[in-house]
Amino acid sequence: MTEQKLDRQPKSTTGKTDTEKSATGKPSTGKPRPEGNPNFLWRSGEMVEWDKATVHLSDLAWSAISAVFEGVRAYWNPESEQLYIFHLEAHLKRLFQSMKIMRMTSSFSKDELTAAFLQLLKANECKGDTYLQPLAYFGGGVPGYMAILEQPGEIVITTRAAASGLDEAKVVHCNVSSWSRITDNVMPPRAKAITNYQNSRYVSTESFINGYDFGIILNPNGKVSEAAYACIFLIRDGVAITPPLNAGILESITREALKDLLAKEMDIQVIERDVDRTELYLADEVFICGTAVEVQSVGSVDRYKVGDGEQGPVVSCLRKLFRDLVRGKDLTRAGWCTPVY
Numbered sequence: 001m002t003e004q005k006l007d008r009q010p011k012s013t014t015g016k017t018d019t020e021k022s023a024t025g026k027p028s029t030g031k032p033r034p035e036g037n038p039n040f041l042w043r044s045g046e047m048v049e050w051d052k053a054t055v056h057l058s059d060l061a062w063s064a065i066s067a068v069f070e071g072v073r074a075y076w077n078p079e080s081e082q083l084y085i086f087h088l089e090a091h092l093k094r095l096f097q098s099m100k101i102m103r104m105t106s107s108f109s110k111d112e113l114t115a116a117f118l119q120l121l122k123a124n125e126c127k128g129d130t131y132l133q134p135l136a137y138f139g140g141g142v143p144g145y146m147a148i149l150e151q152p153g154e155i156v157i158t159t160r161a162a163a164s165g166l167d168e169a170k171v172v173h174c175n176v177s178s179w180s181r182i183t184d185n186v187m188p189p190r191a192k193a194i195t196n197y198q199n200s201r202y203v204s205t206e207s208f209i210n211g212y213d214f215g216i217i218l219n220p221n222g223k224v225s226e227a228a229y230a231c232i233f234l235i236r237d238g239v240a241i242t243p244p245l246n247a248g249i250l251e252s253i254t255r256e257a258l259k260d261l262l263a264k265e266m267d268i269q270v271i272e273r274d275v276d277r278t279e280l281y282l283a284d285e286v287f288i289c290g291t292a293v294e295v296q297s298v299g300s301v302d303r304y305k306v307g308d309g310e311q312g313p314v315v316s317c318l319r320k321l322f323r324d325l326v327r328g329k330d331l332t333r334a335g336w337c338t339p340v341y
């Protein structure tokens, strides 16, 4: 562990831009800086002060090769002053699955990790929408390309403020990427592995350069897989269609939740099947879903307008149902939400 003092970001930057705060003299990106760091993170059984949670520089990159993680949201309900973690159990199940694929064991049970989530959110006094990220990796300076069999991973959980976008209707514009989706026998997409995100990054960068919000990735069979870091649905003639689990997708927790809402609350048939690129152009509605993006309408694909280019009726209703559930306003699926306080 290095004793050298790290030159860290100031604790609270409250919306100041890089230009206002830059000490480097480098050109500003003009983007607001993230909120200040939380007080603590959780590391393999201990609450650690944020600034003291360091690893040796020589671990950089190598420890990421076998690292797996989860992105989890917690939603604040101002009326009941309660914070709800969305589908924590499903996220922990998927974290353990990803660890198993990496041949990594856990020194902590799912119940112990649940307790850690609650402890950390309370310690950081999280009273607003929050993003939680558990990360599991082989520590100890072992190069990530070496075989490590059935050894426990270090587990770190971090929190950060992340406002939900579910209150404002947003339409995103997508391209079909020239990059292909990784495959099960190359980089298994159902493991939520850090290294898989190189694929997402190529796709996102291409989209950004060409003026799109999101890239949609085809698998090597030329069928629609998912968006760069979200799953995808289309509505055609009153039926919801989404690519199957073996199309190269991450086994998305939001996708499962939306399938349930579409079928049971909206009486819309959901079909999982291969999807052709041109079906996206002809769909009445297209939307992407995931923990980070939540549920967002797609207004166009490759500049083909989807429907009338605005948020369609199905996604509009779905977003409202989803929003009320995750904030604990609709308690019909209370088991999806873990209260913190």
Ligand SMILES: Cc1ncc(COP(=O)(O)O)c(C=O)c1O
Pocket: 071, 200, 226, 228, 229, 230, 231, 249, 250, 251, 252, 253, 254, 255, 289, 290, 291, 292
């Ligand atoms: C590559 C990828 N696909 C799909 C998803 C959606 O998964 P989930 O709904 O579990 O967040 C994500 C988001 O985490 C993702 O990173």
